[in-house]
Every structure is written in structure tokens, then in C-alpha cells.
Amino acid sequence: MHGDLKEIRAALNLRVLDVCERLLPHGRLIAGQWESCNPRVAGDDRKLPALKVRVHGGEPGAWQDWRNGRDGYAGDIIGLVGYLNGTDTKGALAWARDFLGLRSMSREERRAMRFAAEAQAKKREQKAAQDRLKKRRRARELFSSIPLQAGPAGAAYRHAVAYFAARHMPLHQVPALNEENFCFSAATEWWRGATYRTEPDGRRMKTVPGPSFPAVHSAMRQWNGEISACHVTFLDPVEAAKAPVQPAKLMFGEAQGAVIEVAMGPAWAPFWDCEEPHPLIIGEGIESVGPLAIAVPEARVWAAGSLSGMRHAPVHLPCISEVFVARDNNTGNAQAQKQLDAALEALEAAGKPLNVMASHVGDDFNDLADDDEGE
Structure with missing residues (x-):
């Protein structure tokens, strides 16, 4: 036509x-x-x-x-x-x-x-493939390039432990915590606060870096265990709380298809190296599923980082027997509800039994933990 x-x-x-x-x-x-x-x-x-x-x-x-x-x-x-x-x-x-x-x-x-x-289309396809590999490599570098003081004896580690405890996720209480997926940094640049200039050839050059904060670095892994993205939670330098920036959580790399495994469940083996089937609990954020990782030790627990990330999670793996989606309530947020519906449809297509669970208090299960603590 x-x-x-x-x-x-x-x-x-x-x-x-x-x-x-x-x-x-x-x-x-x-x-x-x-x-x-x-x-x-x-x-x-x-x-x-x-x-x-x-x-x-x-x-x-x-x-x-x-x-x-x-x-x-x-x-x-x-x-x-x-x-x-x-x-x-x-x-x-x-x-x-x-x-x-x-x-x-x-x-x-x-x-x-x-x-x-x-x-240009051919050039774009070649560059996209190169960029994907480069982003994955830089994501692995971001996850692994943690200062030495981030070890268990360091201040960065203690600060992060205090933060998780304040979010109802004391790390020592998480059964089968996948420690391979968490690192702690004394100072990570909040790159969204950086200043850039555009060069004549179109490249963006950083002129002033963003502010630095203590941070939790979490590995986001593909179905085969490859780290393709790094999730960073920026922390307040003094309080056991998020840093005073928006957003206080950023992801770098290729997050689609990747998840953060918080707990490995009764198999005590990471999802990329296990075929023993057990239930999976999956939600958006680490803190929103953290209390569930403690309360439901018989389940593997993942954080997808976002609703769109949940949509592409590798729930087809043999170590997953059924899927429980720990949804945020997102009251009054029609955009989030549409994204959740799309994620549920995609997860259901994997052919595993699918269930949805939601907190009856607040927005997520962390709010429920807050309410229980206040009683």
C-alpha cells in the first residue's frame, strides 16, 4: 500500500x-x-x-x-x-x-x-554485538572490582550487613545464602550523577564523576551462571539506609534474562549447577524477597531487579519445580500492573505451575515485616 x-x-x-x-x-x-x-x-x-x-x-x-x-x-x-x-x-x-x-x-x-x-543497519548490528560483549565484561568488572576493605572484617561489609538487617534480611539468617552473588564496596560512583559532554563524533565523555557512596554489588546471572549485569544498591554513608539519591539502585550491563539468586533453597547449589527440582520464589527487589528467603527455606529465591526482568527470568531450568511470584501491590500504579500482567504471561509460558503471592500490608513483604515488628 x-x-x-x-x-x-x-x-x-x-x-x-x-x-x-x-x-x-x-x-x-x-x-x-x-x-x-x-x-x-x-x-x-x-x-x-x-x-x-x-x-x-x-x-x-x-x-x-x-x-x-x-x-x-x-x-x-x-x-x-x-x-x-x-x-x-x-x-x-x-x-x-x-x-x-x-x-x-x-x-x-x-x-x-x-x-x-x-x-548503517549492518554496521549497527555489528556494533550491537560488540557492545553487548563489552557491557557484559564491564558488568563483571564492576561486580568484582571491590576494594579490599569490603571483606568480612571491613567497614563496608559491616555497613551493608547493618543495612540488610534494617530491611528484615539479616544475612546470617538466610538459609543457603548464595554468597557468590554479593560484594560490598566502601565507595562506588553513583554514575547517574556524572556530567558528560558530547564530542563532535557523537561520543559522550565524562567530565565530572558522580558522587560516591558505600554500596552493595549484586551479580545478575544468566541461565548458565554467566554474570551479564551488576545491580548496585547505594547506601547512606552513616545510616543503615539507602543513599540520598534517586534512584538509589542502578543496574549496569545486560539485565534481560538475568536474575540475582538470593537463596539456593534446600539443594544448597546455585541454579546454574543444579537439577534437583524445588519451588522458586521470585520478586523484583532483593529486599522485597529477602524476608521470604528466611521464612521459606524450602524454596529457591531470586530477585529479578524489575518487572520486565522478571518476564525473562530463566524459570525453565530443571531446578525449578514451580514458581511463586512475590508481587508488589503497586496500589494505584496502572503502569506496574500492566508490566506485571505481561511478566505473569511470560512466566506461565514456561509450563511450570505458577502462583502469585502478595502482602496484605503495605506494598511488599518487607512492609509486612515492618508491620509484624511493630506489633
Whole structure:
């Protein structure tokens, strides 16, 4: 129906950052995605940006807005242009032709543009593969490059132990704690607070590092035990609490498909080296499943880091007999509910018995522990 749709999509993908700056001028580039409020939804500018468009490190132009719409708006760059302009595919292509200057291009210029898009796509695929390997390597370095004072006798270790105890997860009370997955740092840079400049060739160079805090480094592992991402919880330098920054938890690397194994269950063996089947409890955060790791020693316990991470967790492994999802209540958060529904659907597809458990107090099982402690 639209003979030049493929050509226009490829050309827009080459200029996805320009498209974002034109149609979403109040957004900003964060971790390879253009994050913005949704200009078509009244009042959305008063909330944290939920509309995200992939610019680097994936399929350019892929976008999603879970907060708005029945199933969350999502699509490619043509769909984004159409949505933000309030039009259909025909209208989106008309806008794109003007944006790209196609109407004034000669046949030779259009052919050159098409060849450039094809070459860029191949280059992008090669770079994406290289970037994945580089991010995984840097994630392993981040997890392992902990100062010596982080050992059991060090102040960083004692501070982290106090933090977990305050979150109803005394480490010495966790049966079959997978100690391989936790390290403690006296000073880790909160990299979201760093200042960067953009070089003429497009590279971002750090000019001022972010502030440093004590931190817990947690290994996020793929189905085979490979560390592909590092989850960092930044701690207050004095109190047994999170650092006074937002967000106080960051993930670096390739988190999709990876989980943090908190407890190994009655098998006392990590999931990548075990075939003895036992129940699994999986939730978003380490602290939200921590009390369950103590209360339910007959289950393996994982933290996925996020709802989207839970969706890709390797529950197909033979060491998992059934799955219990320790969900956060997320009262009034329609975006989180949609993401939870998608995660449950994906987990169910693994063919294991699936159950959902939720705290009847507060948002998660840590809040329940708070309530029990207060009685």
C-alpha cells in the first residue's frame, strides 16, 4: 500500500535522535533511550517520563509507553511519528517525507540514502554485538572490582550487613545464602550523577564523576551462571539506609534474562549447577524477597531487579519445580500492573505451575515485616 514505507523507516531510524528532538523536545537521552513525558496525555508532564524511544544499543525507533493506553503504546518509528502527530500511517509518511526532504530529492539522491541506510543497519548490528560483549565484561568488572576493605572484617561489609538487617534480611539468617552473588564496596560512583559532554563524533565523555557512596554489588546471572549485569544498591554513608539519591539502585550491563539468586533453597547449589527440582520464589527487589528467603527455606529465591526482568527470568531450568511470584501491590500504579500482567504471561509460558503471592500490608513483604515488628 505504501511503496516507500520500508525506505522511509530506514531513513528515519538513521535520524532517530533528530526525530525525538523534533517531536519530543522536552525529553533527554538516558542510557541509549530518549525519555520523555507523553505530550498527548494531559498531566503526564507532572510525572516521571515513561515514554521511551530507543536511540542506541538496540532497534532504533522502537518505543513504548506503559503508563498510557490499555496495553501500553508501543511500536516502531513510523508508529511513533503517527501517534505523536495524531495521524495514521499515511499521515506519518507524509510528515516523514517533509522531514527527510524526500520530495526535493533526485532519484540518485534517494538511491544513495537507501544504500546508506542499508550500510548503517549492518554496521549497527555489528556494533550491537560488540557492545553487548563489552557491557557484559564491564558488568563483571564492576561486580568484582571491590576494594579490599569490603571483606568480612571491613567497614563496608559491616555497613551493608547493618543495612540488610534494617530491611528484615539479616544475612546470617538466610538459609543457603548464595554468597557468590554479593560484594560490598566502601565507595562506588553513583554514575547517574556524572556530567558528560558530547564530542563532535557523537561520543559522550565524562567530565565530572558522580558522587560516591558505600554500596552493595549484586551479580545478575544468566541461565548458565554467566554474570551479564551488576545491580548496585547505594547506601547512606552513616545510616543503615539507602543513599540520598534517586534512584538509589542502578543496574549496569545486560539485565534481560538475568536474575540475582538470593537463596539456593534446600539443594544448597546455585541454579546454574543444579537439577534437583524445588519451588522458586521470585520478586523484583532483593529486599522485597529477602524476608521470604528466611521464612521459606524450602524454596529457591531470586530477585529479578524489575518487572520486565522478571518476564525473562530463566524459570525453565530443571531446578525449578514451580514458581511463586512475590508481587508488589503497586496500589494505584496502572503502569506496574500492566508490566506485571505481561511478566505473569511470560512466566506461565514456561509450563511450570505458577502462583502469585502478595502482602496484605503495605506494598511488599518487607512492609509486612515492618508491620509484624511493630506489633
